Amino acid sequence: xxxxxxxxxxxxxYPQSVSGYVAYLEKENEGVSKEEMEHFFNQYGEAINRExxxxxxxxxxxxxxxxxxxxxxxxxxxxxxxxRAINNSVTDLKRYTKAVMEAYVxxxxxxINGRNVTIxxxxxxxxxxxxxxxxxxxxxxxxxxKYASEILKLKxxxxxxPMEIQSAQKGTQPTAKKAKLVKQRELHKRIxxxxxxxxxxxxxxxxxxxxxxxxxxxxxxxxxxxKDATNSVSLSPGSTYKxxxxxxxxxxxxxxxxxxxxxxxxxxxxxxxxxxxRNYVESYKARKLLKHKPTKFFLKVLQLPSNEKAxxxxxxxxxxxxxxxxxxxxxxxxxxxxxxxxxxxxxxxxSSSIGY
Numbered sequence: 001x002x003x004x005x006x007x008x009x010x011x012x013x014y015p016q017s018v019s020g021y022v023a024y025l026e027k028e029n030e031g032v033s034k035e036e037m038e039h040f041f042n043q044y045g046e047a048i049n050r051e052x053x054x055x056x057x058x059x060x061x062x063x064x065x066x067x068x069x070x071x072x073x074x075x076x077x078x079x080x081x082x083x084r085a086i087n088n089s090v091t092d093l094k095r096y097t098k099a100v101m102e103a104y105v106x107x108x109x110x111x112i113n114g115r116n117v118t119i120x121x122x123x124x125x126x127x128x129x130x131x132x133x134x135x136x137x138x139x140x141x142x143x144x145x146k147y148a149s150e151i152l153k154l155k156x157x158x159x160x161x162p163m164e165i166q167s168a169q170k171g172t173q174p175t176a177k178k179a180k181l182v183k184q185r186e187l188h189k190r191i192x193x194x195x196x197x198x199x200x201x202x203x204x205x206x207x208x209x210x211x212x213x214x215x216x217x218x219x220x221x222x223x224x225x226x227k228d229a230t231n232s233v234s235l236s237p238g239s240t241y242k243x244x245x246x247x248x249x250x251x252x253x254x255x256x257x258x259x260x261x262x263x264x265x266x267x268x269x270x271x272x273x274x275x276x277x278r279n280y281v282e283s284y285k286a287r288k289l290l291k292h293k294p295t296k297f298f299l300k301v302l303q304l305p306s307n308e309k310a311x312x313x314x315x316x317x318x319x320x321x322x323x324x325x326x327x328x329x330x331x332x333x334x335x336x337x338x339x340x341x342x343x344x345x346x347x348x349x350x351s352s353s354i355g356y
Contacts, residue, residue, distance in 0.1 A: 001267045001284075002077040003100075005237045005259065007069035014069045018057040018223060021073070022050050025127045025221050038090075040125040043098055053125045053223065060123055060225045062232065072237055074222040076100060076266070081315070083216040085276050090128060090218075096273060097126050097220050103265035104224075104237070109256035112233055122235060124224040132217040133210050140200035140207045147198040147206065154191050158184065237262075260284075280304055281312045 007014060008021055015021070029037045040048040061070045076097060078086075086092040101124060108117040134141055161184050198206040202214060228235050237257045263284045271278050280286050281301065290297040301312050 001079070001082060001270055001282075002287075003263050003266045004073075004075045004077075005262075006073050007238050008071065008073050014067070016066065016070065017054070018071055019054050021071075021223065022053055025129070025223075026050060028129055028131060038128045038130075040127050041094060041097075042125050043101065043119055048125060056123060057125070057223060057225050060227045060229075060231050062227060064226060064234075068226070069236075069238065070226055072224050072226065074104070074224060074237075076220040076222070078219065078270070079282065080215050080217075081282070082270065082276065083218055086274050088216045088218055092274070093128055093218060093220060094126075096270060097128075097222070099269045099273060100266045101126075101222070103269055104262060107237075107258045107262035107265070108235060109254050109258065110233075110235065111254050112228065117228075117235065121228045121230075121233075122224060123227075123229045124222055126220055126222045128218065128220050130218050132213045132219070134207055134213060136209055141209055144198045144200050144207055147194050148208065151191055151194050154187050154194075158187050279308060279311050279315060281315050 009015075010020065025040075039046065040050065040053050042048065057071050064070055078093070101122070102119055105117045105119050105122055110117050112121055136142075161180060195206050200207040202211060205211075224237075226234060226236060237259070267278070267284055270276055281290075286297065286300075289300070301309060301316075303309075304312055
């Protein structure tokens, strides 16, 4: 389970309205029947329309400066393995989202009127999406890039040919034009060859940015207001404070949001709700260790019981973390091999959201 929290930005600044983000989240509803549409929902309602979302979020920004975020975006990205475990069920994903938001409020080190923050104190709207598209940071796009660049260069060269050459038929042109026609055909053949040779293909075509990703890609976007439901208290998951106290006007006030705890709890909620047997490498704890202490991470993987280790290595390979060079039986050789795979670690972490 890969969960993120971010303050939405537009050209380097925080948007003063949520309308643009809502419009973005409505993109999958374009061109589909009413029965197939996914609508916004929250703890208390289903089929909430976009106008209500915009009105409720935009009117809940009292005393916030233009330089402060008015809302936050939370994304819940189950892996394909997790989605298979629940049969990609829309009902289960929505039920899980509501449980995650319960975990969200308990991650605040805050009090409202002398009590802990509850689900009734926040204003949020969630939207389920079923598609994802390849983007520039994906491994497939990065590794296809040299082919894409050469293809683009060849196509630019093709555009230099006059239209009469581009549409000419063999045997109908003078010698000079025939030479250009041969050159043109050579360029077309080279382009076709590069298209075939690109390492990442989907349905017989080179993977390019904007192409829809295969398999189950269901994920959830959540818009949560910076202010509480009464529009009087600021609840920021972007706080740099995990759990602390500060004195304001002579009164001691709790502050902070524990992101680590929230990410762990979101994972635990899924496992508990769906009796999911999580492998070590699927855990937030493991991803964090992989990012900061890769050697320790791989040694931990190698020390797993045989069945768990086999699955872990399989999942890592599917996440495109280069583990083929890591021996599974000699720890010292494994440490040496780690130096060869560090370049792939960040890619693996990015891929973990939906890769396995």
